Amino acid sequence: MPKVLVSDKLSETAVQIFRDRGVEVDYLPDVGKDKERLAEIIGQYDGLAIRSATKVTEKLLAGAANLKVIGRAGIGVDNVDIPAASKKGVIVMNTPFGNSVTTAEHAIAMMFAVARQLPEASVSTHEGKWEKSRFMGVELFNKVLGVVGAGNIGSIVIDRALGLRMKVLAYDPFLSEDRARELGVTKVDLDELLGRADFVTFHVPLTDKTRNILSREAIAKLKPGVRIINCARGGLVDEEALAEALQDGRVAGAGFDVFATEPATESPLFGLPNVVVTPHLGASTSEAQENVALQVAEQMSDYLLTGAVQNALNMPSVTAEEAAVMGPWIKLASHLGSFVGQMTDEPIKAINILYDGVAASMNLNALNAAVIAGMMKVSNPDMNMVSAPVAAKERGIQLATTHQDKQGIFDGYIKVTVVTEERERSIAGTVFSDGKPRFIQIRGINVDAEIGEHMLYTRNKDVPGVIGALGMTLGELGVNIANFTLGRSSQGDDAIALLYLDGAASPEVVGALKGTGKFLQVKPMSFEI
Numbered sequence: 001m002p003k004v005l006v007s008d009k010l011s012e013t014a015v016q017i018f019r020d021r022g023v024e025v026d027y028l029p030d031v032g033k034d035k036e037r038l039a040e041i042i043g044q045y046d047g048l049a050i051r052s053a054t055k056v057t058e059k060l061l062a063g064a065a066n067l068k069v070i071g072r073a074g075i076g077v078d079n080v081d082i083p084a085a086s087k088k089g090v091i092v093m094n095t096p097f098g099n100s101v102t103t104a105e106h107a108i109a110m111m112f113a114v115a116r117q118l119p120e121a122s123v124s125t126h127e128g129k130w131e132k133s134r135f136m137g138v139e140l141f142n143k144v145l146g147v148v149g150a151g152n153i154g155s156i157v158i159d160r161a162l163g164l165r166m167k168v169l170a171y172d173p174f175l176s177e178d179r180a181r182e183l184g185v186t187k188v189d190l191d192e193l194l195g196r197a198d199f200v201t202f203h204v205p206l207t208d209k210t211r212n213i214l215s216r217e218a219i220a221k222l223k224p225g226v227r228i229i230n231c232a233r234g235g236l237v238d239e240e241a242l243a244e245a246l247q248d249g250r251v252a253g254a255g256f257d258v259f260a261t262e263p264a265t266e267s268p269l270f271g272l273p274n275v276v277v278t279p280h281l282g283a284s285t286s287e288a289q290e291n292v293a294l295q296v297a298e299q300m301s302d303y304l305l306t307g308a309v310q311n312a313l314n315m316p317s318v319t320a321e322e323a324a325v326m327g328p329w330i331k332l333a334s335h336l337g338s339f340v341g342q343m344t345d346e347p348i349k350a351i352n353i354l355y356d357g358v359a360a361s362m363n364l365n366a367l368n369a370a371v372i373a374g375m376m377k378v379s380n381p382d383m384n385m386v387s388a389p390v391a392a393k394e395r396g397i398q399l400a401t402t403h404q405d406k407q408g409i410f411d412g413y414i415k416v417t418v419v420t421e422e423r424e425r426s427i428a429g430t431v432f433s434d435g436k437p438r439f440i441q442i443r444g445i446n447v448d449a450e451i452g453e454h455m456l457y458t459r460n461k462d463v464p465g466v467i468g469a470l471g472m473t474l475g476e477l478g479v480n481i482a483n484f485t486l487g488r489s490s491q492g493d494d495a496i497a498l499l500y501l502d503g504a505a506s507p508e509v510v511g512a513l514k515g516t517g518k519f520l521q522v523k524p525m526s527f528e529i
Contacts, residue, residue, distance in 0.1 A: 004047035007032035014293035098292035099283035104156035110255030146197030154203035179396025243268035332437035337374025357412025360403035452500035
């Protein structure tokens with residue numbers, strides 16, 4: 001009988017699920033806060049169910065001799081060292097959809113609170129004052145709401161806002177026109193949203209691309225009198241710049257549940273009369289906490305008893321038998337998706353995947369999910385093989401797969417083509433006998449490229465001097481090339497290069513290469529190896 005430790009508070013109903021399914025469970029809800037005690041006992045357990053209090057470190061994992069799965073009741077896994085867990089062979093699961101409604105409702109509540117100055121009016125009235133004329137609010141009815149991020153939570157906010165008869169604009173690089181029509185929103189770029197919206201609410205993860213998405217420069221583009229809501233992630237908004245805009249009246253109000261530094265004991269937004277703040281309560285409802293607890297108990301029981309994997313952040317959702325054969329191909333599929341995701345800035349309408357040879361005989365659902373996850377993780381690192389296909393479907397991205405058995409020079413290969421309003425972009429890859437994935441074709445040009453953590457892609461016209469300029473520029477900037485692959489469609493036509501670098505290419509490197517005037521495109525890329 002497998003044995004699970006619950007080291008944070010879960011409901012008795014969730015704990016009983018383990019027992020009912022035939023899993024032995026120890027419910028010790030305070031041991032997660034006691035690092036020494038947890039380290040002493042972790043070695044006897046097959047599974048560890050946690051919330052946010054338990055910190056799963058590399059040191060803790062070193063003593064977890066029998067641990068097979070960690071289940072996080074909730075979406076955030078900042079308290080789990082996932083790379084260390086992967087090296088240890090421990091699956092890390094989360095529950096990405098259990099608190100979506102709760103978080104969306106909190107954003108709507110924040111809009112009402114800011115629009116009608118409810119917290120400040122409540123304090124004033126409790127003090128025996130009757131300052132009716134002081135608290136003049138605004139209606140949400142007929143106002144323009146700008147939603148940044150139209151995924152799972154954002155789409156729920158949109159639905160609620162439309163019910164309030166608001167007009168909704170949405171900015172999301174992955175939102176298709178068809179999905180926008182289905183949601184009932186107008187798809188716009190970020191600058192247009194900022195310039196037109198009466199309220200702006202954020203529902204995107206914190207990534208390099210979204211960090212300070214509402215920067216000082218972006219705040220200057222806001223419609224005067226706008227109100228800002230952030231119940232997504234701290235760091236999306238430049239809090240200091242927003243505080244200045246709130247103080248000088250350019251921004252009428254704000255509602256924040258998340259902050260750049262948490263726990264937030266101080267912030268430029270604290271103390272401002274037109275700002276409503278809460279201590280990261282987005283997922284704090286009894287329903288949401290119960291939902292994620294029940295879900296994690298079911299997922300962990302399924303894995304420990306049957307080997308089924310759901311919502312895993314570091315393992316594909318395939319059977320144990322398939323994993324041994326498909327592992328390298330799933331890694332390849334993820335790399336192919338990541339490549340087109342990093343190369344594509346405009347909304348993707350469709351993904352077409354061709355499987356040839358041995359690849360066509362595998363679990364195509366898992367390979368499809370790996371491609372989509374690789375693509376979606378470019379903008380949302382929390383995506384996995386379960387949540388990414390759902391997110392793609394929500395954005396109206398169409399998926400089509402074909403398979404063939406041509407038996408060419410490779411035993412099999414995968415070709416991924418993405419379709420946008422403006423272009424199609426394709427890449428193909430295979431797995432060599434050494435088990436290593438390779439890129440074999442980009443833009444219809446044949447290559448043989450080993451895949452590295454840090455890469456640089458360039459495109460140019462096939463004319464003399466380009467390779468020399470590339471090598472000289474990188475050399476002058478101290479960038480070492482570990483591997484180098486060239487390809488061209490025909491003499492004098494388009495040519496590409498894919499470089500495997502020892503470190504990430506900096507903006508200075510990219511700017512210097514573009515400054516030579518010899519390249520049509522320069523794109524730094526990164527892959528999870």
